[in-house]
Amino acid sequence: MANITVYQYRVPDQPGINLRGSQPRYGTRAAIERIGQAPLPDTALELDEGLLDANGFTRHEYLTYRIHIKHSHAYAGWTVPAGTSAGARLPVMGGDYDARLTERMFDPASGAVRCLRVVGANQRAGGDLWVRLDDTAELARFPEVPVDAALVINGRRLSEPGELAAPGLVE
Structure with missing residues (x-):
């Protein structure tokens, strides 16, 4: 896919949008102008059009979050979709991780559900937990x-296209 230039912009009802930890909003110049806003200066970014x-506009699921899990065993994630013989539910150990919003098929009968792909959180075998x-x-x-959650978001960035591919990801 081709690269396209996107810009950050302010959302009028969310004045703190560009503060550390706040949700970055990016879009093409035409998209931003279509909603009556202006691209912020010096925020141009080359992004894969995918x-x-x-x-x-970029979507939430195309962001990589830098998270901190305050203590072990606060959350558990699946190594592969549940219902398969190899799937295991393991605790996410305390620490710092990259994480991405995804949709994952855990059971064909119930369809895909929203989950957080915690990169490198599988302490037993390496890899990710959902x-x-x-x-x-x-x-x-x-x-x-x-x-007061056991998870703290310490920052966000746009994901690279190669980071998004994962088995079970619903496109």
């Missing part, structure tokens, strides 16, 4: 998490 939605967002109330609205 990371944009049909309206020309934490279902519907497993705990504090993660249900991720990336909005309560202040």
Whole structure:
């Protein structure tokens, strides 16, 4: 896919949008102008066009979050989709990780569910763990998490296209 230039912009009802830890908003110049806003100066970024939605904006699931898990065993994730013989549910150990929002097929009967792919969290075999967002109330609205949650978001960045490919990812 081709690279396309996107820009960060302010959302009028969210003045702190560009603060550390706040959700970055990017879009093509045409998309930003279409909603009556202006691209912020010095925020141009070359981005693979596959990371944009049909309206020309990046989507939440194309962000990589830098998270800190305060203590072990606060969350558990699956090594592979549940219902397969190789799948295991393992605790996510405390520490710092990259994480991405995905949709994952855990059971063909119930379809894909939203989850957080915690990169490198499988302490036993290496690899990632997929934490279902519907497993705990504090993660249900991720990336909005309560202040007292066991997970802290320390930053966000746009994901590289190669980072997004994963078995079971619903496109």
